C-alpha cells in the first residue's frame with residue numbers, strides 16, 4: 001500500500017464558503033462560457049485544438065491525438081518551434097516594442113527587453129551555442145539564478161532544438177553533477193556568482209566542482225558575469241557577453257520540431273534516492289501551457305504579469321517563460337528576496353510596474369500575513385486583476401487574507417493544482433466562470449479528466465479522502481507517459497488498482513472531492529516532503545545524512561510548519577553520542593553539499609535507536625506522528641517499543 005493512508009489526512013482539510021467571480025472581472029475574462037467543460041468533454045480529444053490554435057505551427061498536425069495510445073501522439077504530424085512562438089511571431093505581428101521581459105535585480109537594478117531585444121539576444125546566443133558545437137537534440141544544462149540570461153538561454157536552446165535542463169541555482173555541485181550525468185549533458189551555461197540574502201554564492205566554483213565529479217567531459221561552459229568579478233576562464237570556458245558580441249546581429253532560423261520532440265528536461269524528487277528526469281514535449285506542453293496561462297491566469301497580450309517562482313522549478317518554466325511569452329505578454333523576473341530591502345518589496349514592485357496578474361505560492365502568502373497588512377496597504381495595488389497560487393494547499397485563512405489584502409476583494413484567486421509531471425495546470429477554477437472555494441483547488445480544467453479513488457480503485461464518496469488519479473491523457477503529459485504502456489505495473493508498488501480505466505496516472509496526492517466536483521488536496525502519500533512548495537524525497541536527504549561520518553542511521557520525515565507548510569525533520573542515530581553539536585554541523589554541511597541549503601532539515605533529533613518493524617524496516621509513519629505530535633496509532637508491529645520514550649518531539653524552530 002502507499003506509505004500513507006490518505007484517510008488520515010481528511011481531518012486537516014477545511015474549505016471556506018463559495019465566493020462568486022467578481023462581475024467586473026467576469027465581464028472581461030478570457031473565458032466566459034460556463035459550458036466550456038461540457039463542450040470539451042463532449043468533444044474530447046478534439047477539444048484540445050483550441051489550445052493548439054494559440055500557437056503557430058510550421059506544419060499542421062494531422063490528428064489532435066494520434067492513435068489509441070499509448071503511445072499518445074498529441075498533435076501528431078505537427079511541427080513548430082517554441083522560440084518562434086514565444087518571440088518571432090509577436091515581432092512579426094508588429095508588437096516588437098512591447099516589453100517581453102522586465103527584470104528587477106537584487107540590488108535594485110532593472111532591465112527591460114522588448115520582444116525585439118529578446119529576438120536579437122536569443123538569436124545571437126543561439127548562434128553562439130551552435131558555434132560551440134551544440135546540435136539539435138543535445139541537452140544544455142543551465143545553472144543560473146533569476147537573471148535575464150536564463151530565459152534567453154532557454155529560448156536560444158529551444159530555437160536550435162537543443163533541450164535545456166535547468167538546474168536550480170541553489171543546488172549544490174553534487175546535485176548539479178547528478179543531473180548533468182543523468183542527462184548526459186555536455187554543455188553548461190552558468191554565472192560567476194550571485195547574492196543569496198546578502199551572502200555571495202560562488203556559482204562558478206560549484207560548477208567547477210561538479211565538472212570534476214562527472215564521468216563524461218564537458219565540451220563547453222558559458223559563464224555570465226553577474227557579479228563583475230569574472231574569474232579567469234579556461235580554453236573551454238566562454239564569457240557570455242563576449243560570445244553574444246561575437247555573434248552580433250546573427251540570426252538563426254528556428255528549427256522545426258515535431259510536436260512530440262523534447263523541449264526540455266527537468267528533474268524532480270521522487271521516492272527513489274535519485275532525482276527523476278521529466279521530459280516535456282514541444283507541441284503538447286506549449287499548447288496546454290499557453291492555454292492555461294490564457295484561460296486560468298487570464299493573461300492578455302498587453303498585461304504585465306508576475307510569477308514569483310524560481311525558473312529552476314517547473315512553475316517558472318511554464319508560467320514565467322513559456323506560457324506568458326507564448327501569449328505575447330510582459331513577464332516579470334525578480335532576482336531578490338521578498339523582504340529585501342524591506343518587507344514591502346513585492347508590493348512596491350507590483351505598484352511600480354502596474355502588475356496585472358500575480359502568481360505566487362502559499363508559503364509566501366503565509367510570510368506576507370505574518371509580516372502584516374501594513375506592508376501591502378502602503379502601496380497602490382489597484383492594477384491587480386487576478387491572483388494565483390500554486391505548489392501546496394492554501395488554507396482558507398491565507399486564501400482570504402490574499403483575496404482581501406492583496407486583491408482588495410476584487411480579484412479572483414485561482415488555486416492551481418498541478419505537478420512537474422503534468423507540465424501545466426490541471427485542477428483549478430476558471431476565474432471568470434467558476435465560484436471559488438477557499439481551500440479547495442476547484443474542478444479539473446476543461447479537457448482534463450480526474451478521479452479520486454479509494455484503495456480498491458473505486459470512486460470515493462463526496463468528502464471522503466482518496467487517491468487523486470488522472471484517467472485521461474493530457475497534452476502536456478511528459479514523454480515517459482506518452483511512451484509508457486505499463487502504468488498498471490505499478491500496482492505492486494502500492495498504487496490503488498486502476499484497471500477499470502483504459503489508462504491512468506496516479507499522482508501520489510491524496511484528495512477529497514465534494515458534491516460540486518471541487519477537489520481539495522490533502523498532501524502527498526509517497527515519501528515526498530513538500531517544503532515551501534518544493535519537493536524533496538526523504539530517501540535523497542537520508543542518503544546525504546547517512547553519508548556523514550559519525551552517523552549510524554537516519555530517517556527523515558515531514559511535519560507541519562507555520563511558514564513552510566511542511567518542514568524536514570531528521571531523526572539520527574549517531575555512532576557514538578559524544579559530540580552532538582559537531583555532528584549536527586557536519587550533517588548540515590553534508591546535506592548542503594549533497595543537495596543544497598534548501599534541503600537542510602529544520603530540526604535534527606539524535607536518538608539511540610530508530611523505531612523498527614520486526615523485519616527491520618524503519619517506521620517512518622511513527623516518526624512522522626512523533627514529529628507532528630499526533631496519536632501514534634497502531635504500534636504492534638514495532639520491534640523496539642522502548643525507543644518511543646527516547647524520541648523527543650521536534651523542537652520548534654523559526655526559519
Ligand code: PRX
Pocket residue numbers: 268314315389390391392393394415416417418419420421441507508509521523524530533534535
Ligand atoms: O502535492 C502536490 C503539490 O505539489 C506537488 C507537485 O510538486 P512539483 O512537481 O514540485 O510542482 C509544484 C508546482 C506545480 C503535488 O503533487 N501541489 C501543487 N499545487 C498544489 C499542490 N497541493 C495543493 N494545492 C495545490 N494548488
